[in-house]
Amino acid sequence: MTYREYLTVKDVFGIKDVFGPLVIVEGVEGVTYGELTEVRLPTGDIRRGRVLEISDSAVLVQVFEGTLGIGRDNVRVRFLGKGQEIQVSRDILGRVFDGEGRVADGGPPIIPEKRLNINGSPINPYARDYPNEFIQTGISTIDGLNTLVRGQKLPIFSGAGLPHARLAAQIARQARLLSTGQEQASGGTEAFAVVFAAMGITFEEADYFISEFRQTGAMERAVVFVNLAEDPPIERLAVPRMALTAAEYLAFELDMHVLVILTDMTNYSEALREVSAARREVPGRRGYPGYLYTDLATIYERAGRLKGKKGSITQIPILTMPEDDKTHPVPDLTGYITEGQLILSRTLYNQGISPPVDILPSLSRLKDKGIGRGKTREDHADVSNQLYAAYARGKSAKELAVILGEGALSPTDRLYVEFSDRFDREFVQQGEGENRGIEETLDIGWRLLGILPRKELKRIRPEYLDKYYKRVSQ
Amino acid sequence: MTEGTTKSEGVITRVAGPLVVANGLAGTKIFDMVRVGRLRLLGEVIEIRGANYSIQVYEETEGIGPGQPVYPSGEPLSVELGPGLIGAIFDGIQRPLDVINARMGPYIVKGAGYPPLSRDKKWHFQPTAKEGGRVAPGDVLGTIRESPLVEHRVMVPLGVEGELTYIEEKEATLEEVIARLRPERSEGTEHEITLLHRWPVRQPRPTYKKLPPDEPLVTGQRILDTLFPVVKGGTACVPGPFGSGKTVIQQQLAKWADADIIVYVGCGERGNEMADVLLSFPELKDPRSGRPLMERTVLVANTSNMPVAAREASIFTGITIAEYYRDMGYHVALMADSTSRWAEAMREISGRLEEMPGEEGFPPYLGSRLATFYERAGNILCLGSEGRKGTLSVIGSVSPPGGDLSEPVTQATLRVVKVFWSLDDRLASQRHFPAVNWLTSYSLYQPVVDEYAGKRIAAGWRENRREALRILQRESELEELVRLVGIEALSPEDRLIMEVARMIREDFLHQNAYHEVDTYTPMEKQYSLLEVVLRFYTQAQEALRRGIELDRIIDLPVREEIAKLRYIPVTQKEVFQGVLDRINEELSLQT
Ligand SMILES: Nc1ncnc2c1ncn2[C@@H]1O[C@H](COP(=O)(O)OP(=O)(O)OP(=O)(O)O)[C@@H](O)[C@H]1O
Numbered sequence A: 001m002t003y004r005e006y007l008t009v010k011d012v013f014g015i016k017d018v019f020g021p022l023v024i025v026e027g028v029e030g031v032t033y034g035e036l037t038e039v040r041l042p043t044g045d046i047r048r049g050r051v052l053e054i055s056d057s058a059v060l061v062q063v064f065e066g067t068l069g070i071g072r073d074n075v076r077v078r079f080l081g082k083g084q085e086i087q088v089s090r091d092i093l094g095r096v097f098d099g100e101g102r103v104a105d106g107g108p109p110i111i112p113e114k115r116l117n118i119n120g121s122p123i124n125p126y127a128r129d130y131p132n133e134f135i136q137t138g139i140s141t142i143d144g145l146n147t148l149v150r151g152q153k154l155p156i157f158s159g160a161g162l163p164h165a166r167l168a169a170q171i172a173r174q175a176r177l178l179s180t181g182q183e184q185a186s187g188g189t190e191a192f193a194v195v196f197a198a199m200g201i202t203f204e205e206a207d208y209f210i211s212e213f214r215q216t217g218a219m220e221r222a223v224v225f226v227n228l229a230e231d232p233p234i235e236r237l238a239v240p241r242m243a244l245t246a247a248e249y250l251a252f253e254l255d256m257h258v259l260v261i262l263t264d265m266t267n268y269s270e271a272l273r274e275v276s277a278a279r280r281e282v283p284g285r286r287g288y289p290g291y292l293y294t295d296l297a298t299i300y301e302r303a304g305r306l307k308g309k310k311g312s313i314t315q316i317p318i319l320t321m322p323e324d325d326k327t328h329p330v331p332d333l334t335g336y337i338t339e340g341q342l343i344l345s346r347t348l349y350n351q352g353i354s355p356p357v358d359i360l361p362s363l364s365r366l367k368d369k370g371i372g373r374g375k376t377r378e379d380h381a382d383v384s385n386q387l388y389a390a391y392a393r394g395k396s397a398k399e400l401a402v403i404l405g406e407g408a409l410s411p412t413d414r415l416y417v418e419f420s421d422r423f424d425r426e427f428v429q430q431g432e433g434e435n436r437g438i439e440e441t442l443d444i445g446w447r448l449l450g451i452l453p454r455k456e457l458k459r460i461r462p463e464y465l466d467k468y469y470k471r472v473s474q
Numbered sequence B: 001m002t003e004g005t006t007k008s009e010g011v012i013t014r015v016a017g018p019l020v021v022a023n024g025l026a027g028t029k030i031f032d033m034v035r036v037g038r039l040r041l042l043g044e045v046i047e048i049r050g051a052n053y054s055i056q057v058y059e060e061t062e063g064i065g066p067g068q069p070v071y072p073s074g075e076p077l078s079v080e081l082g083p084g085l086i087g088a089i090f091d092g093i094q095r096p097l098d099v100i101n102a103r104m105g106p107y108i109v110k111g112a113g114y115p116p117l118s119r120d121k122k123w124h125f126q127p128t129a130k131e132g133g134r135v136a137p138g139d140v141l142g143t144i145r146e147s148p149l150v151e152h153r154v155m156v157p158l159g160v161e162g163e164l165t166y167i168e169e170k171e172a173t174l175e176e177v178i179a180r181l182r183p184e185r186s187e188g189t190e191h192e193i194t195l196l197h198r199w200p201v202r203q204p205r206p207t208y209k210k211l212p213p214d215e216p217l218v219t220g221q222r223i224l225d226t227l228f229p230v231v232k233g234g235t236a237c238v239p240g241p242f243g244s245g246k247t248v249i250q251q252q253l254a255k256w257a258d259a260d261i262i263v264y265v266g267c268g269e270r271g272n273e274m275a276d277v278l279l280s281f282p283e284l285k286d287p288r289s290g291r292p293l294m295e296r297t298v299l300v301a302n303t304s305n306m307p308v309a310a311r312e313a314s315i316f317t318g319i320t321i322a323e324y325y326r327d328m329g330y331h332v333a334l335m336a337d338s339t340s341r342w343a344e345a346m347r348e349i350s351g352r353l354e355e356m357p358g359e360e361g362f363p364p365y366l367g368s369r370l371a372t373f374y375e376r377a378g379n380i381l382c383l384g385s386e387g388r389k390g391t392l393s394v395i396g397s398v399s400p401p402g403g404d405l406s407e408p409v410t411q412a413t414l415r416v417v418k419v420f421w422s423l424d425d426r427l428a429s430q431r432h433f434p435a436v437n438w439l440t441s442y443s444l445y446q447p448v449v450d451e452y453a454g455k456r457i458a459a460g461w462r463e464n465r466r467e468a469l470r471i472l473q474r475e476s477e478l479e480e481l482v483r484l485v486g487i488e489a490l491s492p493e494d495r496l497i498m499e500v501a502r503m504i505r506e507d508f509l510h511q512n513a514y515h516e517v518d519t520y521t522p523m524e525k526q527y528s529l530l531e532v533v534l535r536f537y538t539q540a541q542e543a544l545r546r547g548i549e550l551d552r553i554i555d556l557p558v559r560e561e562i563a564k565l566r567y568i569p570v571t572q573k574e575v576f577q578g579v580l581d582r583i584n585e586e587l588s589l590q591t
């Protein structure tokens, strides 16, 4: 402890109340909102926490590592006079940390270049540069229809048992910036640094990602924070913030392009609900606090690009939708904040289609600025719109056919049904190791559109139809 | 802000997120601004109970604690009004985000206090009033070219009246005196008028009187202007689940609506959306003047990650600025995206105050707050002797949880606004944009717009609109039937209706915001497009009656021509005529 720190630190013996993850401390002065605390147990154990509310007489502290073993007079509470911080330096690359930000891979400690408050500060909207650089993930449903761009936040909405981890890993492995002109000619494409934050996921799932990073050599450019299912739930509230603080350091101080994977945001939100319930706040929908939107926004909005900075932060949060319901508060509020969403479908998965991206409810809002001439290909936007329209029509015709039989469909609608079936098998379906270029993706699109007569293709400009359209003879 | 010395300093007793309680603030009034804590964060007194003053703080309160001081200002939360607003971007409490970025870097650091409007910049003041003349509040003293698109009219502020003893053409900064005025009765004390005014945001600016609306706010969006129009001085809301197109509609309006001034409030939404506006508006050209859109736009951005109390204020900041330009006699349109985030900010503060919650935790005064906001819209006669007219149109988006329109914010909004553009998840997932549901949306301004368009655009305006809606309505009934019996069981007449309804949807209602031509369609062209489709319908009915098979009609090549018309610039009138001729020609088929 430095002398300065010594001056700001305040110690109290004993506490008044313990309930859920919270404790109330009395008889301490000069504490401030948001301050970092340490609860010291007789065992020598130190639990970290954060001040949630203070009045003249009492301080409410949320204890990250749980309140087990804490009694009224067996602990000493220390207020550290500052917010929660992590230590960063270039050496965090390649390392694994626990949910408290401590080294967890048996390696040497980090010699910090800086300490940063994990809550960050809001990015000034004026300082933002608009994300518009196409990232090729090699996955057709993403590149062709829900294009990811550098600096975007694009979550995966999944369900229990669906292959979101494999999809996220494939993105992390294949994601490249398609550089223009000369760079491309010289084969130069830029890989991403990956910051991975696990919140309440299983050991297997976390291990899958870490070994995946190790095998592909991505680990050298990765920073991993792990809070597993058996770890203290309240700790999850700090994990994404530590990860994003690290990401901001890499992106905006070390000029790196960072891909941040946060999984699983539903577990995160449940931790927030637990604290809110313990405080007896008026619950919002399904017991989640009314400020869940704002809280999630302070995480998701930490993606982006900044004017005059070389690096960027692209976020892929993963969440599981309870009962596959996208109107559940966690996916719902996430969708209201992020710039689109990739939704996985159990129906597709059960039909053996993988990655089972359900394109209709999926969306990338930043797609339009990242595609087209000079970025992907001139016809990209039109093809994508047309594929959507045709697929939607094929799906609804198919529903009709299920009730009334194929015979009830008009000949054109039958073509649409054929289109949507083949679309699932040829466009959506792709191998875990299959890395498709954007041209290839668009060409598969055109091949499928060839099933339909030209006059049906109203979303595509005539000049592109002239150039790319070829009717498949029946 | 003048930091008062007469009111006593307070001491903080409690901190709960954005809410701080202090005592010892005797002399401070409700809604007064205060500076909170050692960091001197900006806050506003929102409740007084005995010695306890509850303060909502506009900045993140980390580092604030009991025992720290509170400094009163004696003034309510106010905005600065004057030249320099146009083209600027402010946060919810009117801090200049461009200046903050230039001085403090890309993150908004706490305690940043810079005046909203530049004190150094000189403006060329051109008087229109004369020395010796008598002036009253609202009278125009002179003008300033604020941007190539906006002439700023410098008005006599409220509560000041009398004879002009001095007024001069000059290059003036905001705080320089440009005119002096001797009040009628009280001798000696002259009023000095500068270019800078302040106005408390929670108080509507006065007008001479409200008038009924009489003119459409043309948006260039076909489904809006033709089917569910909004008027200048009107109110509209856009509810819809995430990703259904609320922001795109709001931005389309900000780009193309025929208003003189646009105030765009990004309230609790995405930073990138504000960046998008900031980066694209200087490039986009106003279709009427050919000038960059930024020259008529004011931005208020309090994004979702910025402090929640400032989000609550942002709506008031925006509308006060909008009223100021309305008072100059302009057509102003304000977009608020999203009013739900505003309501949630109120809910959060209310929760911390431990007020008795209403429905879904929202405060019981949610409805009346929303109403007071939308009530500030209108077609008005401005103060001042000239009889200037101004309008303020307000369009708010609503983000209902789970897309469920029965929730409190949507319901409270529908009770006050006159236009309902209901966005539909199903249409959005089919990428039918704008995803405005034509069966559930409505506009109570239709009669006003019908009358206007009947005179200015085409006599058949109202008939065509009704016919289009009738066909779409019929389509939805027929779709029900098809689900039961299949398409083949329909009569050729009904199948024709289904085909024509599809044409209306795909060739008219569907509109691509990102297509250079399709993004904006003037009223005349909207009429022509619909007219072509309906002409096709009448002639096709005729042909059916003559015994022509439906399939031959459906396959006519002219249909491809019709589909292309939306991409044809309105100036090429001959193309539209050509298509009408081909309809005549091709549908005069013989059996
Ligand atoms: N008129 C349009 N033309 C083309 N695309 C559109 C149009 N309207 C909406 N879209 C598409 O829909 C996407 C989502 O629209 P938008 O961002 O406006 O949704 P939103 O309702 O504001 O969602 P949220 O509530 O989450 O902010 C856009 O990014 C765009 O891809």
Ligand SMILES: [Mg+2]
Pocket: B246, B247, B248, B269, B337
């Ligand atoms: Mg939006």
